[in-house]
Amino acid sequence: METKITTPRLLDGIAIAAGIKTEVAAEVRSLGLQGVTPGLAVILVGNVAASEIYVRSKVKTCGELGIYSEMLTPPDSITTDEMLELIAKLNDRNDIDGILIQLPLPSHVDTRRLLEAVDPSKDVDGFHPINAGRLLAEGYSGSTSSKSGKLALAPCTPAGIMEILRRSDIEIAGKNAVVLGRSDIVGKPAASMLINASATVTVCHSRTKDLAKYTREADILVAAIGRPGFVTAEMVKPGATLIDVGINRVTDAAEVEGFFPGNEARAALFAKRGSVVVGDIHPAAFAISGAYTPVPGGVGALTIAMLMQNTVTAAKARRG
Amino acid sequence: METKITTPRLLDGIAIAAGIKTEVAAEVRSLGLQGVTPGLAVILVGNVAASEIYVRSKVKTCGELGIYSEMLTPPDSITTDEMLELIAKLNDRNDIDGILIQLPLPSHVDTRRLLEAVDPSKDVDGFHPINAGRLLAEGYSGSTSSKSGKLALAPCTPAGIMEILRRSDIEIAGKNAVVLGRSDIVGKPAASMLINASATVTVCHSRTKDLAKYTREADILVAAIGRPGFVTAEMVKPGATLIDVGINRVTDAAEVEGFFPGNEARAALFAKRGSVVVGDIHPAAFAISGAYTPVPGGVGALTIAMLMQNTVTAAKARRG
Numbered sequence: 356m357e358t359k360i361t362t363p364r365l366l367d368g369i370a371i372a373a374g375i376k377t378e379v380a381a382e383v384r385s386l387g388l389q390g391v392t393p394g395l396a397v398i399l400v401g402n403v404a405a406s407e408i409y410v411r412s413k414v415k416t417c418g419e420l421g422i423y424s425e426m427l428t429p430p431d432s433i434t435t436d437e438m439l440e441l442i443a444k445l446n447d448r449n450d451i452d453g454i455l456i457q458l459p460l461p462s463h464v465d466t467r468r469l470l471e472a473v474d475p476s477k478d479v480d481g482f483h484p485i486n487a488g489r490l491l492a493e494g495y496s497g498s499t500s501s502k503s504g505k506l507a508l509a510p511c512t513p514a515g516i517m518e519i520l521r522r523s524d525i526e527i528a529g530k531n532a533v534v535l536g537r538s539d540i541v542g543k544p545a546a547s548m549l550i551n552a553s554a555t556v557t558v559c560h561s562r563t564k565d566l567a568k569y570t571r572e573a574d575i576l577v578a579a580i581g582r583p584g585f586v587t588a589e590m591v592k593p594g595a596t597l598i599d600v601g602i603n604r605v606t607d608a609a610e611v612e613g614f615f616p617g618n619e620a621r622a623a624l625f626a627k628r629g630s631v632v633v634g635d636i637h638p639a640a641f642a643i644s645g646a647y648t649p650v651p652g653g654v655g656a657l658t659i660a661m662l663m664q665n666t667v668t669a670a671k672a673r674r675g
Numbered sequence: 676m677e678t679k680i681t682t683p684r685l686l687d688g689i690a691i692a693a694g695i696k697t698e699v700a701a702e703v704r705s706l707g708l709q710g711v712t713p714g715l716a717v718i719l720v721g722n723v724a725a726s727e728i729y730v731r732s733k734v735k736t737c738g739e740l741g742i743y744s745e746m747l748t749p750p751d752s753i754t755t756d757e758m759l760e761l762i763a764k765l766n767d768r769n770d771i772d773g774i775l776i777q778l779p780l781p782s783h784v785d786t787r788r789l790l791e792a793v794d795p796s797k798d799v800d801g802f803h804p805i806n807a808g809r810l811l812a813e814g815y816s817g818s819t820s821s822k823s824g825k826l827a828l829a830p831c832t833p834a835g836i837m838e839i840l841r842r843s844d845i846e847i848a849g850k851n852a853v854v855l856g857r858s859d860i861v862g863k864p865a866a867s868m869l870i871n872a873s874a875t876v877t878v879c880h881s882r883t884k885d886l887a888k889y890t891r892e893a894d895i896l897v898a899a900i901g902r903p904g905f906v907t908a909e910m911v912k913p914g915a916t917l918i919d920v921g922i923n924r925v926t927d928a929a930e931v932e933g934f935f936p937g938n939e940a941r942a943a944l945f946a947k948r949g950s951v952v953v954g955d956i957h958p959a960a961f962a963i964s965g966a967y968t969p970v971p972g973g974v975g976a977l978t979i980a981m982l983m984q985n986t987v988t989a990a991k992a993r994r995g
Contacts, residue, residue, distance in 0.1 A: 484808030491807055491867070492859050529882045537870055539812050547811070550857055550878050555889065557877040558870050562849045569875065 364646040368656030375660040383421040393670035394423040395453040401431030446474040452670035453479035479665040481510035491547040513545035515657030528553035536579035578635035588639040597647040601635030684966040688976030695980040703741040713990035714743040715773040721751030766794040772990035773799035799985040801830035811867040833865035835977025848873035856899035898955035906956040914965040921955030
């Protein structure tokens, strides 16, 4: 008997995102022939530097794909009621298919209430509970089947995970999938989608005992816990598919060397910036995997592409 | 070292249901002092014998607990539009806190659309996707914490499971819970609630490979697949808590003897009725469990009590 040693396959989020964007651009052109231009409104409250960068890059991508976009920038002092009015106006406008409220919002506004005020059919972030419920019940807008034909807009990060798996021909049905983390925007919806794709799904979290017992059995492991390099090589099954959702900034030189021993490119990056970005999965675990999403350039690279796809899906459902 | 042999604890659904009903009756009296009488409307379409029995028993329990109830019995020929009108009227009435559409409906009406037409705050069956989404996000109305204070009405069967576990002081947090079945009304919401109660949760289903590998590790095993005696003693961990949601009618004499060897009471019941009811878990598995819900007299006995509790919860949220 021969032991088969294979090189882990890098699941290139940037390339997959590019493919999705190309498809979305084609759909936008086709909608254009019917006189429909999908429209996205982004609400950016106050002056949070990171949020501004994200929003600018979303607006820029809209432009590239032919999606109309509008950026609303109310001041930090805006009240919940004023926000509700803003959202109501966007809900009423026929030219706006998607409404995105960039988070985090100032602490004096009621974020949950605002997210629930967005018309679910325009909820391109997939944060409305009715979309979470539909997602759990019947899969998401990108899936091929739907029990009711009702639109379930999925949150962008887990939707991106499913696109990576599907476009990389990684079998899901009948596989053992383990999700680390139970957040409302990643862990839980990822579990919902994997269950509907017929994986056997285990949701682990901070209260899980003997975590490695679960992770070592995973054919597909999704890590979304926000702890740098938490999943070590000893915790994964050789040949598994590793999906790393973590984006953690590491500023300690010894830690960086631990994650990337002898990696000159990372060392140089660290020397230049004083930090590097590391996922929740240790690079040594990637080395024994069958396939993995790198950080950066993996799941994170899909987010904006999925937002664009959701916007077009919403436009088609509303006006197509 | 001594091996501790304990007798499995029978989790008595009938007794637990009686306790819940007593509490609900007290709440109804307390609401009465504020001039509020909780009201439940039950829609029973056509003449399905089993449905009539269920509805009658729901209406009867309302009477016992002081809940106002109303039974609407449109003919089998009712259209989706006419049903929508009926539901809209009930949504508008302030004296009606809960609306229950008894299923199944005739095939010519759009069941999904009707269930989504029920005001989520009156959705005492917990079938509206917004309640499924809230349940996944933040737990259910019976739980002690809620992120938003928004009402999440949980489907009655999984809510009953949680009541059995909690009222029997069975620890959930940090335990390994395995749910067999991924239906929208039992498996998925049970998983949602167990995740929020901090169990590590695995959802298994027809596509799961090597099912026994999962079930044998379960501290809490919930079986909701509708296959008589499917979970055998070899498939469970000795001392586990077994929650049996199955209600399967067995009509074969040899099969009955296989489930209940030498059990004279069951044999007599079978001789009299030509069938007995068996859960999804084999009685031999109960024998090695730490605790289990019998069939009948387990989870099924909670359903109506939970419906009553949901009706009062809805009344308090709307008018309390």
